[in-house]
Amino acid sequence: MTDSCIDLKADLALIRDAVLAAGDLALSEREAGLKIWSKSGGSPVTSADHAVDSYLRDVLMAARPDYGWLSEETPDSTDRLSARRLFVVDPIDGTVAYMKGKPWWCIPVAVVEDGLPVAAVIHAPALNETFSATRGGGATLNGRTITASDTTDLDDASVLADARLLEGPHWPEPWPAMRFEKRNAIAYRMALVAAGAFDAAIALTPKWDWDVCAGALIAEEAGARVSDHHGGAWRFNQLDPRQNSLICSAPALHPLIVRRTAPIPLAPR
Known part of the structure; x- marks a missing residue:
């Protein structure tokens, strides 16, 4: 076993233990009563978001002081750009x-190395579901190997997306009839595609790295394909910590989706 594999296993164990404890903290914070306010863009944030962020930062950075840090609830710093490895964190997605x-x-x-996620955990405390992956090591749900859907046809595919977006008349190539559902958390949507519970997740607006980084590795290690809506590959730890859009799907569906979405210009950044 190579040193890099040992490092990834150690990083995965570190973030998994931290995330499980953070899930318990989030549940106890909500039970005790939340303070809620609005960010500048209008989205809500709670005292638990900040408590979980502080806990994860303290635990993870104490264990890996040379890693960079990018989190939704911590002011960003360009210091992370010089770190070969960094943690990418959303204290509470959804x-x-x-x-x-x-x-x-x-x-x-997620742990990102040289622009790519190499270890990742997505923990859904209320569902007792923990997804994890290392680069080249496959993906699991509660310790069991998961695989993306083998669906080959968009007709009747199960998709996590806004039905109003895809069912409109403005598409050069119409979409077939699909089954739509919603889930609040973007990372969880990607995990569900990784597990084969859904065939695709589609979002055509920019997404923050902390929302999609862990999901990207878990989905890819489960055999799904992940890109922007032009089919472009993602890179992380860039100056602007966002991806253009999200296509996460069963491998056979990816080109069928991108063929339809590619005519849409990338959103201005």
């Missing part, structure tokens, strides 16, 4: 679901 007592929220954490 805050609205979390606030309302719905189960569709999660805590995603």
